[in-house]
Amino acid sequence: MKIQKFNGKTETEVMNRIKEELGDHAVVLNVKNIKGNWFTRLFKNDQVEITVATDKEIPTDSVDIKETDQGIDELKEQMLNMERLLASTADKMENLYEKSNEAQTVNYISASNMEKDSESKRTTFQKLILNHLVKQEVEEEAAMELLKGTELLDEDDLDIKDIIRIVYNNICQSIGDVKVIDDCVNKEGPKLVFFIGPTGVGKTTSIAKLTADFSLKKEKDIALITADTYRIAAIDQLRTYSEILSVPLEVVYTPEELRAGLELFDDKEYIFVDTAGRSHKNDEHLGELRDMLDMFPDKEVYLVVSATTKFSDLKSIIKKYSQLCDKYSIIVTKTDETASAGTIINLRHYTNKPLSYVSFGQNVPDDIEVVEGAKYAKILLGSLGDE
Numbered sequence: 138m139k140i141q142k143f144n145g146k147t148e149t150e151v152m153n154r155i156k157e158e159l160g161d162h163a164v165v166l167n168v169k170n171i172k173g174n175w176f177t178r179l180f181k182n183d184q185v186e187i188t189v190a191t192d193k194e195i196p197t198d199s200v201d202i203k204e205t206d207q208g209i210d211e212l213k214e215q216m217l218n219m220e221r222l223l224a225s226t227a228d229k230m231e232n233l234y235e236k237s238n239e240a241q242t243v244n245y246i247s248a249s250n251m252e253k254d255s256e257s258k259r260t261t262f263q264k265l266i267l268n269h270l271v272k273q274e275v276e277e278e279a280a281m282e283l284l285k286g287t288e289l290l291d292e293d294d295l296d297i298k299d300i301i302r303i304v305y306n307n308i309c310q311s312i313g314d315v316k317v318i319d320d321c322v323n324k325e326g327p328k329l330v331f332f333i334g335p336t337g338v339g340k341t342t343s344i345a346k347l348t349a350d351f352s353l354k355k356e357k358d359i360a361l362i363t364a365d366t367y368r369i370a371a372i373d374q375l376r377t378y379s380e381i382l383s384v385p386l387e388v389v390y391t392p393e394e395l396r397a398g399l400e401l402f403d404d405k406e407y408i409f410v411d412t413a414g415r416s417h418k419n420d421e422h423l424g425e426l427r428d429m430l431d432m433f434p435d436k437e438v439y440l441v442v443s444a445t446t447k448f449s450d451l452k453s454i455i456k457k458y459s460q461l462c463d464k465y466s467i468i469v470t471k472t473d474e475t476a477s478a479g480t481i482i483n484l485r486h487y488t489n490k491p492l493s494y495v496s497f498g499q500n501v502p503d504d505i506e507v508v509e510g511a512k513y514a515k516i517l518l519g520s521l522g523d524e
């Protein structure tokens with residue numbers, strides 16, 4: 138099996154080329170819009186890139202066909218997972234389709250930009266999947282986005298597996314490239330990493346988990362700074378972790394002290410900074426945090442949010458925190474306490490910021506991992522057809 142990418146101006150044009158070249162030998166893995174920069178736009182429009190898996194040999198002189206040079210192993214692994222998922226869900230979906238045909242009264246949620254008068258097999262499956270995603274708390278707009286590319290499939294002579302494949306890959310793609318704390322150290326000084334977010338979401342616990350990972354497993358030289366002096370217990374909490382992990386800790390009360398703290402740890406590879414939880418409704422506190430962040434242009438920021446927060450509140454949190462800092466990655470905590478796959482998709486759709494880690498329990502250091510698209514695709518689609 139080979140992975141190939143096809144580029145062109147529109148999805149239809151590219152799909153037609155794929156059909157022409159590969160016939161039935163192609164499985165669509167991903168449909169992506171590629172925006173050019175100002176320079177490339179002078180010469181050509183934005184492009185559509187479709188990634189397919191194929192078992193057919195492609196003539197080497199084919200125009201515009203490029204074999205991917207990266208992520209092939211990852212894609213292969215994704216495909217394996219996907220095939221397992223298809224084996225367990227496709228028949229259930231066909232049964233559901235038969236049933237809905239017999240009943241003639243399927244009560245779907247309204248999908249504004251989806252054709253309502255046509256009830257082709259494709260439309261029915263699209264609606265079934267949309268309904269399934271929305272039930273798992275994926276916002277309708279984000280769910281519609283996950284169906285992108287399925288409209289190119291044959292209306293009636295459709296294999297349910299093709300539609301699930303596309304949605305599966307769209308989920309992986311939508312979660313996209315995660316941005317985690319880089320393992321490679323900057324030779325010119327410590328990497329400065331801030332953790333910010335609302336009260337009680339798990340910032341300090343996440344820092345403890347990541348400190349353990351970086352200092353014990355990755356053997357990096359780390360220092361901790363806490364700028365959370367609002368709660369006495371907050372200092373003790375991080376001090377306990379710093380002692381267990383044998384990592385130095387400095388407590389700072391002002392941005393100036395923070396600067397001095399950074400100088401003190403100049404020989405370290407990483408400095409993780411814990412901040413006080415700030416309600417997104419308290420503009421004064423948020424202002425203080427912004428002033429502190431502004432003082433350090435060369436930094437990485439992780440916004441920590443809890444999966445247990447309802448999405449309408451998460452939106453206001455994101456909106457407020459985005460005013461403090463436009464470049465950040467998201468850590469989602471407490472995913473053990475609620476079904477969180479919908480939240481993960483919604484966060485990506487709404488913020489377009491990279492995700493980084495998910496935390497799934499109180500245990501330090503184990504209950505944290507890097508966000509993995511295929512895992513959420515499996516969670517979201519694994520129960521397809523069970524309704």
Ligand SMILES: Nc1nc2c(ncn2[C@@H]2O[C@H](COP(=O)(O)OP(=O)(O)OP(=O)(O)O)[C@@H](O)[C@H]2O)c(=O)[nH]1
Pocket residue numbers: 335336337338339340341342343365368371412413414415470471472473474496497498499504
């Ligand atoms: N179930 C669950 N609990 C968590 C998780 N992460 C943190 N907690 C718990 O949430 C509570 C608050 O965690 P902290 O790390 O103190 O949260 P914080 O964001 O630093 O809180 P403030 O500094 O007060 O804003 C603690 O009881 C943690 O054990 C998680 O992933 N799952």
Ligand SMILES: [Mg+2]
Pocket residue numbers: 340341342365371411412413414
């Ligand atoms: Mg804390």
